[in-house]
Amino acid sequence: MSPFASRAATVAVLLGAAACADRSTPTEPGRPAVPPSAAAPGSPALSAQQARFERLARRLALGLGDQEFRAAVFGTLQASREREGKVHLQRYMSGEQGRARRRLAELAGEPESAIAVDLDQSPPIEIYLPVPAHRRGWHGGVGVLVATAERDHDVPVAFDQQGRRLLLDPERPPATPVIAIGRAETDFAEAATPSGAAIRDGEATGHLLADGGGGTITPPSTSAGLYMTYATYNSTFEGWLKGDPEFEVHILGQDGTSGAMKSYQCAGAQAGGPYTFDQNAKTWSGSVLLFSQAQIDAYKAEHPGQAMRVFVVEDDDGACQIKTDSTRVAQLFKDLQSAYGAWTAGRDSTLFGVNNWRKATTLLAFLKSFWSFITTQDDVVGNAVEDAVAGEYYPGANWVVKGEHTVTNGAIKLEMR
Numbered sequence: 001m002s003p004f005a006s007r008a009a010t011v012a013v014l015l016g017a018a019a020c021a022d023r024s025t026p027t028e029p030g031r032p033a034v035p036p037s038a039a040a041p042g043s044p045a046l047s048a049q050q051a052r053f054e055r056l057a058r059r060l061a062l063g064l065g066d067q068e069f070r071a072a073v074f075g076t077l078q079a080s081r082e083r084e085g086k087v088h089l090q091r092y093m094s095g096e097q098g099r100a101r102r103r104l105a106e107l108a109g110e111p112e113s114a115i116a117v118d119l120d121q122s123p124p125i126e127i128y129l130p131v132p133a134h135r136r137g138w139h140g141g142v143g144v145l146v147a148t149a150e151r152d153h154d155v156p157v158a159f160d161q162q163g164r165r166l167l168l169d170p171e172r173p174p175a176t177p178v179i180a181i182g183r184a185e186t187d188f189a190e191a192a193t194p195s196g197a198a199i200r201d202g203e204a205t206g207h208l209l210a211d212g213g214g215g216t217i218t219p220p221s222t223s224a225g226l227y228m229t230y231a232t233y234n235s236t237f238e239g240w241l242k243g244d245p246e247f248e249v250h251i252l253g254q255d256g257t258s259g260a261m262k263s264y265q266c267a268g269a270q271a272g273g274p275y276t277f278d279q280n281a282k283t284w285s286g287s288v289l290l291f292s293q294a295q296i297d298a299y300k301a302e303h304p305g306q307a308m309r310v311f312v313v314e315d316d317d318g319a320c321q322i323k324t325d326s327t328r329v330a331q332l333f334k335d336l337q338s339a340y341g342a343w344t345a346g347r348d349s350t351l352f353g354v355n356n357w358r359k360a361t362t363l364l365a366f367l368k369s370f371w372s373f374i375t376t377q378d379d380v381v382g383n384a385v386e387d388a389v390a391g392e393y394y395p396g397a398n399w400v401v402k403g404e405h406t407v408t409n410g411a412i413k414l415e416m417r
Contacts, residue, residue, distance in 0.1 A: 049183075
């Protein structure tokens with residue numbers, strides 16, 4: 001090789017090495033860029049919120065490097081009476097005239113105003129340890145990560161006490177304890193359940209009773225109406241960073257005189273009263289009121305001839321509010337109609353003196369929902385179709401839950417009492 005060619009080859013190697021050194025790795029500490037999966041296409045607001053979550057997560061991780069601050073956070077999480085030990089971050093940071101916020105700013109080396117802006121411009125934020133083993137095993141020591149993800153099943157972005165940025169496996173949690181920071185799924189307006197009994201880690205205190213499916217239920221209701229006594233799904237529809245699933249069952253009916261439907265009643269962990277149940281596993285058994293007989297009668301009087309849908313979602317943003325793309329739901333209803341005709345709803349029916357919840361027809365195929373690009377979507381588990389209509393039968397169930405593309409996502413048992 002000539003001296004010129006040798007020098008040229010050396011320069012090429014050096015330039016290539018420099019280019020590689022300048023290329024950022026996915027786990028580069030403090031990298032401000034959002035992972036591609038963290039923002040939906042054409043959704044700048046989602047990306048902006050993810051950036052705020054990442055800044056807050058990094059600051060909190062840095063703050064947890066201080067023993068006194070870490071002990072205070074640990075004590076607050078331990079004292080929480082919310083499900084899974086959740087804490088409202090804005091409320092915690094503003095308490096005692098903003099004492100925690102000021103201290104966090106000092107430890108993170110940033111102006112307090114910068115933290116206040118990110119908190120004020122964010123929706124309600126919750127922090128907690130979403131993995132039960134982490135909640136049981138972390139006692140306030142060092143070595144805890146703070147992670148965030150704007151949407152369920154996104155790649156979690158985590159920070160350690162040195163502020164280093166890491167990407168975690170979205171399918172399985174690490175052995176290191178993780179504090180999640182993200183959009184609140186909990187309604188922090190009330191400090192306890194409507195019955196006055198607090199729930200923590202799927203265990204109930206007061207007069208709440210443990211059920212057969214990894215959650216809690218209220219004592220059996222004496223009200224007449226439509227009940228669910230069993231539910232089984234093929235997935236929890238919840239990534240590990242989001243903690244326990246929040247299954248909700250909604251009764252959908254006609255919205256006024258329009259061709260749209262709205263939720264008339266929600267049953268779920270934060271629904272209140274006899275409508276409260278908490279399913280933390282794929283299978284649940286117990287007894288929860290979905291729609292009282294008085295509600296059924298009132299609906300039939302206002303909407304004669306109109307049936308109701310039993311609609312299941314896994315809540316990701318705002319308890320007992322369906323937040324999902326109504327266009328996708330309309331397509332789901334359209335697909336169900338193509339497969340099963342109009343027999344995709346139900347109503348109470350008396351036969352030989354026995355009141356049952358039976359198949360009924362509906363052509364209403366639009367759902368009034370509250371989702372937008374600035375919120376996350378609830379996971380649509382599906383619409384309940386009577387097993388005889390679906391042509392599918394499951395032990396212990398009598399209605400099949402059909403999701404998008406008429407895929408079977410589970411089955412439930414409905415009965416009138």
